[in-house]
Amino acid sequence: MPLRHCLPGAGVRVRCAPTSAHATSILHRYLRRPDSLSRDLHTNEKFVRISLMEEKTNAAERIIRRFGGQSALAALLGKRQSTIEHWARTGRVPAQWQMPLMSLARQRGMILEAKDFVEPNPNPIQPAEGRLGILLVGLGAVASTFISGVEHARRGSGRPIGSLTQMGTIRLGKRTENRSPLIREFVPLANLDDLVFGAWDPFPDNAYEAAVKCSVLDRHEHIEPIADFLQSINPMPAAFDQYYVKRLNGPNVKRGTKRELAEQIRADIRNFKSTNHCDRLVMVWCASTEIYMEEGPCHLTLESFEAALDANDETIAPSMLYAYAALMEGVPFANGAPNLTADIPALVQLAVDRGVPICGKDFKTGQTLIKTTLAPMLKARMLGLNGWYSTNILGNRDGEVLDDPESFKTKEESKLGVLEYILQPQLYPELYGDVYHKVRINYYPPRGDNKEGWDNIDIFGWLGYPMQVKIDFLCRDSILAAPLVLDLALFLDLAQRAGMKGIQEWLSFYFKSPQHAATVYPEHDFFIQQTKLKNTLRWLMGEEQITHLGLEYYQEE
Ligand SMILES: NC(=O)c1ccc[n+]([C@@H]2O[C@H](COP(=O)([O-])OP(=O)(O)OC[C@H]3O[C@@H](n4cnc5c(N)ncnc54)[C@H](O)[C@@H]3O)[C@@H](O)[C@H]2O)c1
Numbered sequence: 175m176p177l178r179h180c181l182p183g184a185g186v187r188v189r190c191a192p193t194s195a196h197a198t199s200i201l202h203r204y205l206r207r208p209d210s211l212s213r214d215l216h217t218n219e220k221f222v223r224i225s226l227m228e229e230k231t232n233a234a235e236r237i238i239r240r241f242g243g244q245s246a247l248a249a250l251l252g253k254r255q256s257t258i259e260h261w262a263r264t265g266r267v268p269a270q271w272q273m274p275l276m277s278l279a280r281q282r283g284m285i286l287e288a289k290d291f292v293e294p295n296p297n298p299i300q301p302a303e304g305r306l307g308i309l310l311v312g313l314g315a316v317a318s319t320f321i322s323g324v325e326h327a328r329r330g331s332g333r334p335i336g337s338l339t340q341m342g343t344i345r346l347g348k349r350t351e352n353r354s355p356l357i358r359e360f361v362p363l364a365n366l367d368d369l370v371f372g373a374w375d376p377f378p379d380n381a382y383e384a385a386v387k388c389s390v391l392d393r394h395e396h397i398e399p400i401a402d403f404l405q406s407i408n409p410m411p412a413a414f415d416q417y418y419v420k421r422l423n424g425p426n427v428k429r430g431t432k433r434e435l436a437e438q439i440r441a442d443i444r445n446f447k448s449t450n451h452c453d454r455l456v457m458v459w460c461a462s463t464e465i466y467m468e469e470g471p472c473h474l475t476l477e478s479f480e481a482a483l484d485a486n487d488e489t490i491a492p493s494m495l496y497a498y499a500a501l502m503e504g505v506p507f508a509n510g511a512p513n514l515t516a517d518i519p520a521l522v523q524l525a526v527d528r529g530v531p532i533c534g535k536d537f538k539t540g541q542t543l544i545k546t547t548l549a550p551m552l553k554a555r556m557l558g559l560n561g562w563y564s565t566n567i568l569g570n571r572d573g574e575v576l577d578d579p580e581s582f583k584t585k586e587e588s589k590l591g592v593l594e595y596i597l598q599p600q601l602y603p604e605l606y607g608d609v610y611h612k613v614r615i616n617y618y619p620p621r622g623d624n625k626e627g628w629d630n631i632d633i634f635g636w637l638g639y640p641m642q643v644k645i646d647f648l649c650r651d652s653i654l655a656a657p658l659v660l661d662l663a664l665f666l667d668l669a670q671r672a673g674m675k676g677i678q679e680w681l682s683f684y685f686k687s688p689q690h691a692a693t694v695y696p697e698h699d700f701f702i703q704q705t706k707l708k709n710t711l712r713w714l715m716g717e718e719q720i721t722h723l724g725l726e727y728y729q730e731e
Pocket of ligand 1: 311312313314315316317374375376377388412413414415419422424459460461462463492493510511512536537538539540570571572575650651652654655
């Protein structure tokens, strides 16, 4: 009878060895030279290495085993065993030990790579095969600029500048490894050629007419050459109610109770998917900002939400109908405006229950983008802040909608929150305990989409001496927002294929008011958001997290 020996600590089994003593000797040889053992086996020995991943072990334990267990590794490194035990317990080998361990492994003829130090994502990512339908709520300036840009990128007549998924790279491993692939080659994202667009809008203009009216893009250079394509995208009738967007009124609207409207949107989603032969869908709210609403009792559970839907309750805004319909149909949802929408417990829970990723709110494009990059600098340098006055002039339809005080309040709340969370006045009362923060948006038609945003920032330094920073950002709102729509659509689709559900906080990078778990405060610091996003991509692909500690480059081997 062949003997079967296991040495759990080594993660190996030896079969068919002639004697137990012989098997033990094989195991010991394995512990000394794990990757060269198969060469040394006698013909009547068969060596089986169990896939280490099959065992319920963490990354640190697996590495420790490869060096012969805790005491063996402690001896090799000249460290106390309690240190190695700590690694096994926490599942992490600290970053400064990773390079030394990799070179130790090399010396012993073993292969140990950066990716062995991280837990791979337990959910395999489904491939991005087939067509991805992007359903846009609102076919205005942002949506038409986004669609046009994607079409130009596909035809090679424009570049998708501003899009991290299309232009960005991601560093992997140590700086010495020189690995920085394009993000779109690193993670499996849908290809631009596989995107199909649909939209709803209370105005019947197709994407061509919308693009011409918004006049974001140069008509001759960027609209006429793709006119046929844009004319083929006609908005479906919207679930719209002027009570929620006071300055608009369009004829292309659905009729019915709120329940009926939600069911009609669900039917639209299904029809769009089958008519356009889509394999997957995502929905992005690019519609106008609704009036300010706070979370209420109807928003707490799915039961209360659906009861309110059936009762035609005022607290169920049209944006909630779209989000609800998307989640019920298993379609990921991103909210580009500051409306409450899916940021209520009932819909967050529905997203989790249905296995659908969601994110929001309010694209972070112009002034807030600048604010959330500058404020972390002030805090990092411990420079004080007395006041931050931000004002804008804007002449597009969004500006007109925001001219209504009730819609402006929604936007104002979204814009005001960021400084408090970044500057943490409770930790630094001397520096940030008394900040006057003001945000204004002024509707000024001559400017159209070409917004101008001014910031006057009163800061103070050493011994309290005052200084000022002035910013005048002559930006183009939709030019900044369009690449965000693309990234969000592609990343939400990726998240869904990776089995991620509920709030996707790693996409905070794109939002002024990032949706977050009830137990934590939102992360507004742009650079922390960027690290979070890239580390999530590394985690998804089983790559090492980058801590930026970097001590290993200065340690002698
Ligand atoms: N452009 C930016 O930089 C930026 C940044 C952050 C947020 N946003 C937000 O993005 C949204 C879109 O901006 P925009 O410049 O394209 O505005 P826009 O006014 O040009 O387009 C919005 C479209 O949504 C439509 N709409 C309104 N209610 C609707 C409903 N219930 N269903 C379907 N469609 C509806 C409107 O008719 C309009 O065509 C706005 O809420 C804006 O506040 C834009």
